[in-house]
Amino acid sequence: NYRCRSAFKLLEIDDKHKVLRPGLSVIDCGAAPGAWSQVAVQRVNALGTDPNAPVGFVLGVDLLHISPLEGAVFLPNADITDPVTLKKIQELLPTERADVILSDMAPNATGIRELDHQKLINLCLTLLDLSQSILRPRGTILCKFWDGREAHLLQNRLMEHFQDVRTIKPQSSRKESAEIYYLAKLYNDGMKHQKH
Numbered sequence: 001n002y003r004c005r006s007a008f009k010l011l012e013i014d015d016k017h018k019v020l021r022p023g024l025s026v027i028d029c030g031a032a033p034g035a036w037s038q039v040a041v042q043r044v045n046a047l048g049t050d051p052n053a054p055v056g057f058v059l060g061v062d063l064l065h066i067s068p069l070e071g072a073v074f075l076p077n078a079d080i081t082d083p084v085t086l087k088k089i090q091e092l093l094p095t096e097r098a099d100v101i102l103s104d105m106a107p108n109a110t111g112i113r114e115l116d117h118q119k120l121i122n123l124c125l126t127l128l129d130l131s132q133s134i135l136r137p138r139g140t141i142l143c144k145f146w147d148g149r150e151a152h153l154l155q156n157r158l159m160e161h162f163q164d165v166r167t168i169k170p171q172s173s174r175k176e177s178a179e180i181y182y183l184a185k186l187y188n189d190g191m192k193h194q195k196h
């Protein structure tokens, strides 16, 4: 049993697009109450449940408190946009960089659709900046956004840094909701700048 229905969105996306597998190291941004982390713990084999597969790692970060979850490390009461949080993430990661960054983050909605959209796009852009220090080359980002006029800014930035960028609308996302995900694979930061 999952802590939240949002688990089914990640399960659906992962079944189709193969984001998680045993042995990977994952940062789950906006992790509270912890359903995506539950899915990630299973799929990366963070508990070593499958003795024949490599053991992965899951770090969940959120502004809010998150109840402990076996197999996951949590960084609660932490704002992803705060530089102190970045340092803490780097300390907690067992490897220098993560293979996958998941973001189901959502700012408190004001109800003004355009404003909420902009806030979430800005949050995703900040996360993309952080990737430079915490995502390994060829790594993956899955991030939620609310659709609107500035989505293309985020998409363009992702396309500058990742070789494969897709737009995903999970079935399990309610039809009327404006939420969409970008799945960006094959992070190539650094490589682009070396080409002339």
Ligand code: SAM
Residues within 6 Å of the ligand: 003, 004, 006, 007, 029, 030, 031, 032, 033, 034, 035, 036, 037, 061, 062, 063, 064, 078, 079, 080, 081, 104, 105, 106, 107, 108, 123
């Ligand atoms: N994926 C989660 C799950 O399956 O349990 C649900 C995530 S919920 C939709 C969005 C979360 O993003 C909230 O818990 C919120 O506190 C968090 N959040 C929003 N802005 C954040 C920020 N700047 N830093 C960290 N977390 C943030």
